[in-house]
Amino acid sequence: MFVDKARIFVKSGKGGDGSASFRKEKYVPAGGPDGGDGGRGGDVVFVVDEGLRTLMDFRYKKKYIAQEGEKGKAKKMHGRDAEDLVLKVPPGTIVRDEDTNLIIADLTNHGDRAIIAKGGKGGRGNVHFTTATRQAPNFAESGGHAEERWVILELKLLADVGLVGFPNVGKSTMLSVVTSAKPKIANYHFTTITPNLGVVEVNSKSFVLADIPGLIEGAHQGVGLGLEFLRHIERTKLLIHVVDISGSEGRDPLEDFHRINDELKHYDERLSKKYQVIAANKFDLLESEDVYKNFEDSMKAQGYEVFPISAATNRGLKELLSYVANKLDEIKETPIFDEAETFKYYTPEENESHKIIVRRENDYYIVEGRPVEKLINSTNFQDMDSLRYFQNFLRKRGIVDELKALGVQDGDTVKMYDFEFEYYD
Template sequence: MFVDVAKIYVKAGDGGNGSVSFRREKYVPFGGPDGGDGGDGGDIVFVVDNGMRTLLDFKYKKKYEAQSGANGAGSNMFGRDGEDLILKVPPGTVIRDAETNRIIADLTKEGQRATVAKGGRGGRGNARFATPTRQAPDFAEPGMPGEERWVVLELKLLADVGLIGFPNVGKSTILSMVTGAKPKIANYHFTTLTPNLGVVDIHGAKGFVLADIPGLIEGAHEGVGLGIEFLRHVERTRLLVHVIDVSGIEGRDPVDDFYKINEELKLYSEKLANKPQLVAANKSDIPGSEENLKRLKEEMDKIGIKVFKISAATNQGLRELMLYVSSLLDTIPVEEAEEEEMFIPEEKRFTYEIKRDDDGAFVISGSFVDRLLMSANIYDSESLKYFHKVLEKHGIIQKLKDMGIEDGDTVRMNDFEFEFVE
């Protein structure tokens, strides 16, 4: 089974919590704080593996989570970092953020890596908060959450040459004749439902990768038939060999076929339509094909496209076609992946909002409050001073004053209530 698109959920590991601990040693009755930091969470990392050809592994398993960092401990013991989760993908995999559709990574080479979700930072232990005036901090930081998102994996074949054309014109037969590939071949439309790759290795010429791509029909740029799936794989080829049936046995007109296929390419991508093309006039050994071949050549001469008379079934003209293709590839540079707007993760920020409740209390809520309450021990005087200092530093005290708070008013944070004192 060939799978070229998959949508999966990835979550990096959370950071471990910092530890609250104090030295307890003989002859040291008032030991200082020795709580260690939590470990960092593991990342989600994609790596290119040339041994893979499809995204099938991601069809059945949709959720991937990296290991979280371990919590810190006493004696200044730091928590262990979580292990990165390595996910292998085939070359040609584009990773997009599912929400924005922007590219996160474009992976083309063996061993190329991309970190798609970053693990959370470990929280600081109470030893980190010791100061000359705060010698016994009874609080520590919780670990930061790891990044999480849905991503779309999209596989684009990395072939030098793509065989394009309507269904049942002989593309698979050509591939089987000039490479060691063994595609499924039968005399009905859409025999090829997935792209096939083969290496052309002809004596006296450089080898190249040839792709037999599923047949294209009108409306493909809108997703009709195999549509977008087809066009996705044509994007990265350097040269297109347009296979046309000149026998007329299916009642098709070869000149009309040429322009219809190219119109679909143009509607999908102007760049795609401008790729170099050759025409392989196939089934030219069938009686009655001479007139169609003549008309096709005359039309192609007008637009400067070279036509090769071939018969894939009898191997006629295929060597000459492949030799010419190989020589032409030497003149076409290998393009770098097209620059698209890249996905830039937003900096993780802890936010808050302040509202006035019906009973007159000032309610502060949000992720900032959640994290602060997890860090502080409000029943400890030193910790409460730290708690107040953080509120002041982040402008919350001033904002409460701007909203008209007065002495004795109630401030509510989650399950806690405080009396405001100027």
């Protein structure tokens, strides 16, 4: 089964907590702090594997969670870093953040890697919190937060040339004749329900040809197989537009040509501007060559090259493919995303939140944010040195000043997640 879109949940590993331990050695009654740092949480990493062709692996399993880093240990022993969770995807996979629809990564070539969720940093052990006045800190830092998100995976085939046209015009037959691909072929609509790829070799040149499932009117709105496969045309450099010149199904090839281009334009105007070569298929079934001559004159008047072919008998295919191979050398690579579309790769700095929110709600003052949550988890409220560190953090980060600006008075309640404190200046 061909699967070209998937929705999955990914979560990195939390960093391991630092250790708040002290040396316990014979003849050393008051050993100093020796708590080690926690290990790093595992990243969720996507890697391109050219052996994959679909997103089938993500069809049934929807949640992927990396391991947490190991906690720090005594004797300054560092907790073990967690292994990254590596997920393999086929070439041409785009990863989007579901909430923002921003593109996190465009994975094109074999071996391309992208970190989709960054693991938390390991927390520092208590050896890092000694000062001239604090010789025995009885607290350590908690591990960094894990990152989690729902992402949308989209697969766009990597082909140089795409075959487009109405169903049953002969695209699959043509692909089977000019490549070693073996698409399913029969005399009914939508025989091709998944894209097929094949390699064409002509005049010592080669290119990848994709048979895109037949389009119908309304495809850009999702009618038929429209939206499922229109995206596969986006990466092609050139389109071979196949029409049934014989009109064997009672349709006008000229009208068919314009209707297909309307669908391309409505889906994405850039698609309709791709270079197109017209393959007038089933030429051997024509009762009068005047039909082809009128069609050719109309197409050439609009700037298109037309080739009369018969995929069933191989007529005209070499001339068509030779022209396409030479034309590909002239066409420059065009970006899939224009500058107007938001496109960014993930970096840890962009995704790490350091924001602290201080607000008033009824009779309470609320302090929130990941740094505050981490501070709460790191604080030993039974230890005076830890409490002093906690208070100094609030002052250095300007939280106390923000509370005063909001009108906090002695005795007012300040809430930080599950903890409530009475404020005293």
